[in-house]
Amino acid sequence: MILLIQMNSSHHIILIWILQNLMNSTEYQHIENLAQALIDRWLNSDWEFRWDRAKTRLGLCDFQRKTIQLSRPLAAQQNEQQMRDTLLHEIAHALAGPRAGHGKKWQAIARQIGATPQRCAEISADPEHIGARYVLKDQQGNIYKYYYRKPTRTIQRLQQSWIRGRKKQTFGQLIIEKI
The missing domain is CATH 3.30.2010.10 (Metalloproteases ("zincins"), catalytic domain)
Known part of the structure; x- marks a missing residue:
């Protein structure tokens, strides 16, 4: 069901x-x-x-x-x-x-x-569903990272931060939001 x-x-x-x-x-x-x-x-x-x-x-x-x-x-x-x-x-x-x-x-x-010799298991869990309290996202609402505690160091540097490979779209546009 x-x-x-x-x-x-x-x-x-x-x-x-x-x-x-x-x-x-x-x-x-x-x-x-x-x-x-x-x-x-x-x-x-x-x-x-x-x-x-x-x-x-x-x-x-x-x-x-x-x-x-x-x-x-x-x-x-x-x-x-x-x-x-x-x-x-x-x-x-x-x-x-x-x-x-x-x-x-x-x-x-x-x-x-008898183990699969791989570095990491595939975890079938969305972090938001297992207790994340904050997200790093851009002003358009695209989520890039989940946090379980308030990320104080990241907040201080957000104005000078960007997402790798997306600098043009995300530089100075990132925010931390409580879920």
Whole structure:
């Protein structure tokens, strides 16, 4: 069933929050169980799984804390295969070491453990729908960037700023607007 509702952006945020919370705890628990099983298979017992609240990336390998992390807000919008691939991607980072990045060593390990050896997952989420509060746009209303906090440094330099490849159209024409 598709339900079309006309609403403003604050209603969007509330609706997305409601939809994300409809993903019940058993679904999150399923992902946690999958994460723990993969960590147990490929890493030593020092490593653990954690949720975080990231809005611009799906997964993270934290070498200092020895954690594999997933974004709880973005997980609600991904399927199980995407979550599995992201977990394996981050585990490949843990196995390759902190200096490997997305280089050949990491790619070989990612393939070996069954991850897609790509730099970033395709995140099927519009940032506005996951909590962005400000936008950088031109005076015609074209949005160029979303912000989750008020960008103070950017605001100070807007009169001398432009969008790369669109200097003629955007120089001195950019504004930050609260959504």
